[in-house]
Amino acid sequence: KNQVEQSPQSLIILEGKNCTLQCNYTVSPFSNLRWYKQDTGRGPVSLTIMTFSENTKSNGRYTATLDADTKQSSLHITASQLSDSASYICVVSATDDYKLSFGAGTTVTVRA
Amino acid sequence: DAGVTQSPTHLIKTRGQQVTLRCSPISGHKSVSWYQQVLGQGPQFIFQYYEKEERGRGNFPDRFSARQFPNYSSELNVNALLLGDSALYLCASSPDNYYGYTFGSGTRLTVV
Numbered sequence: 001k002n003q004v005e006q007s008p009q010s011l012i013i014l015e016g017k018n019c020t021l022q023c024n025y026t027v028s029p030f031s032n033l034r035w036y037k038q039d040t041g042r043g044p045v046s047l048t049i050m051t052f053s054e055n056t057k058s059n060g061r062y063t064a065t066l067d068a069d070t071k072q073s074s075l076h077i078t079a080s081q082l083s084d085s086a087s088y089i090c091v092v093s094a095t096d097d098y099k100l101s102f103g104a105g106t107t108v109t110v111r112a
Numbered sequence: 113d114a115g116v117t118q119s120p121t122h123l124i125k126t127r128g129q130q131v132t133l134r135c136s137p138i139s140g141h142k143s144v145s146w147y148q149q150v151l152g153q154g155p156q157f158i159f160q161y162y163e164k165e166e167r168g169r170g171n172f173p174d175r176f177s178a179r180q181f182p183n184y185s186s187e188l189n190v191n192a193l194l195l196g197d198s199a200l201y202l203c204a205s206s207p208d209n210y211y212g213y214t215f216g217s218g219t220r221l222t223v224v
Binding site: 024026034036042044045046063089091098099100103104112 | 115118145155156157160162165168169170200202213214215216217218220
């Protein structure tokens with residue numbers, strides 16, 4: 001069964017600090033992995049998308065890594081801002097399945 | 113270029129009523145998927161349509177139905193609404209079945 005697990009479930013950080021979110025998956029055969037940011041009550045917004053051959057991708061202060069061998073990904077947020085407060089969702093696609101596999105998300109709260 | 117457009121953004125219905133949610137994909141995207149996201153949880157797959165054909169259905173009762181039109185827009189219908197149907201309904205479009213899903217902002221349905 002394709003599964004995606006994220007950790008931690010939630011975290012609180014001070015403005016200006018860095019944090020790293022984790023995503024472990026068992027989706028196979030692997031197609032791509034995306035990190036989305038979702039503000040409360042809004043649709044998810046894509047931050048990064050990585051295929052099998054990519055191991056790092058950045059989008060501003062967001063940097064995602066992928067280790068396809070260990071089936072792990074991380075999302076690093078640098079110099080956090082109050083606007084980074086949101087849920088971050090890891091989504092994995094399989095090449096033979098149209099359904100996306102969603103993690104439960106990590107809720108990030110940035111405090112001044 | 114417009115993103116994925118969903119309408120309405122919010123609506124309130126009473127138990128037993130029927131509701132129709134609408135989604136306009138990004139121009140050129142032929143695949144539309146529908147997801148239900150209950151507060152505090154990750155999105156759950158409902159349907160996927162590609163080239164106007166249903167390609168997949170999630171574990172939802174027959175009260176849920178959908179269709180895709182020749183212009184690739186889509187409607188999600190829910191009959192005999194239950195309180196548990198209250199959720200954020202997300203539409204996502206993609207140029208194909210697997211890559212680069214873009215989500216709309218969602219429709220917040222409240223059943224009272």
